[in-house]
Amino acid sequence: MSKVETMRWRDGRLELIDQRLLPERFEYVVCDCAERVAEAIRSMIVRGAPAIGCAAAYGIALEALRTSGEDHPVFDATLEHAFEVLARSRPTAVNLFWALERMRHAWKRMAGQPPGLIAATLLEEAHDIFAEDLRSNLAIGERGAALVPPGARILTHCNAGALATAGHGTALGVIRSAQAQGKNVSVIAAETRPFLQGARLTAWEMVQEDIPVTLVTDNMVGYLMSRGEIDLVVVGADRVAANGDVANKIGTYTIAVLAERHGIPFYVACPLSTIDRSLESGSAIPIEERSPEEVLGFRATRWAAEGVRARNPAFDVTPAALVTALITEKDTVTRPEREKIERLFERR
Template identity: 45%
Template sequence: MNEPIKPIYWDSEDDCLVILDQRKLPENVVWLRIKTLDELEDAIIKMAIRGAPLLGVAAAFGVYIGIKDFEGSKEGFNALFENTLKRIASTRPTAVNLFAALGRAQEVVNIVADADLGELKAAIFEMANAILKEEEEKSYSIARNGARLIEFGSKILTHCNTGALAVGGIGTALGVVYQAFKDGKVDMVYVDETRPLLQGARLTAWELSSWGIPHRVIVDSAAASLMMKGDVNYVLVGADRIARNGDVANKIGTLSLAVAAHTFEVPFIVAAPLSSFDLSAADGTRIKIEERDEEEVLTCGGRRIAPKSSKAYNPAFDVTPARFVTAIVTEKGLIEMPDKSKISEHVAKR
């Protein structure tokens, strides 16, 4: 099996953030060199970079990009820093990892508030590198923990993209697939194409192909029929935000999979790092759902597929109630049949 690609890193020689442009896959492997905050915002909004954990990494480095060239008074730095946080926070509203990274940046600045500008910048850069390393390490722990749940001869269905492209390291739900396949447990992976931007068909299939894992791409609406026929042993998905009660916000279409899995008694497993938990959100109704440009639905491959007079509704995410979740896998272990008390106990583990 090939090693997972690293979709984001800091180039110290060119003093910039380098990201894999996921819009160009699978046809072309294109790397973007991000040197300004404007470029970072554009990359996030237009989904050159995506995936909740990876958005947290990008946000952390984005803070550094926003302030690294500043020379002036401490008051001027503070104003620039606050504006940088606001700009990054306004890019995409659902993935909690992005906001967690911004919160850590604020904590760092508060701790070293009396330091000079050079020390402040160094502390923020160190924080960004720490978040990247943490997310990579967490992903391997999630993969190992989740693979223990998978039985030999399994057929797994997954949605959107939750591999190295979304996290760094090995991924979350797709990381579980990777590890379980290495362990000899996976016979087939069914890949939801994941309309409208086809992250499953473009990205997940690309990663599985590079790893040599047998898979089939399916239209999203084929998933329930596969479950009904007994051709799916597990549904594995990631999460962009998990509420305190276990409700899960993830790529649009996840709720449909969860309802189908519940109906046909297929285990529905969520794989996510603790950085994707939002204990300030009591339940899924508190999670803001991003709505994207309707043209993503009305066009495909740059070609209009609906009448010019047609409009579209394009939420990027939906919320799956905790009652449909069999288990959540994190870097700390497993939360079976998640609820508020189980999540609180799990998060408190050391």
């Protein structure tokens, strides 16, 4: 189990690790309403698909509690606005919309009940979403660890660890579970330009857990694979389409192509809540374009010349044909395709 507590509910408020500051500083940001949670998601105080979903659920609960003393017209209008604000915070991670839809169903089931009772029910639903994500991550970790040979050198990209989830992590959950089984794995963390989630977050998490980690720039991956220095790849996902195409942090597609070229297993670890069966393929997944300023420099440092234009797509799509297996809490799906993915939900 990870030592990292990404988010916590304290004294009626949501506290989030400010992931923009890691690894230099470790601080929590306090959110007391839906707008503050939405801003935390937009600004990447909290990031990672499962963690975004959990945070959004708590954002709805916060708004319900804040207005629980109002009459129904005010309470309902305020809550509806909270759903809209949170839904606009980031477009690619489907867990955001999955969690909001689940919170909306919980709200509608309580139609006509006193606002105070509805607010308590919504808070309980948010707690359940958080707890279920943690259980899912632990199950993913156990399933994924079975695929990891002893002494494996594992490449991961971005951060799909405790910081990106309710705890333990998806991709890093596989690594944590493998290490707990005594497999003596080591991690190669791609730095993940331009926001450096691998360098700042994944490497930091592995240091906290005393798991050996080596940081490399994204463009070193092919070289290391060609030298036989990577045994497998495991990444997370922000959205998986019905056919198994995977949207994940920009650069994932490149790594998948290189893994295929060198005969290296490429695994994707994610909960079922990340699978969007409403989208036929990855071409329909909305790809967030973030500020070009993230490419032109980092924090107070700028390295590009004034007047240079930049692009900053935050995600790319890896075709299902390049995925060795999709690791979920219910099952491991080798060479994922539509029929195999659909069967995951039939067994729920």
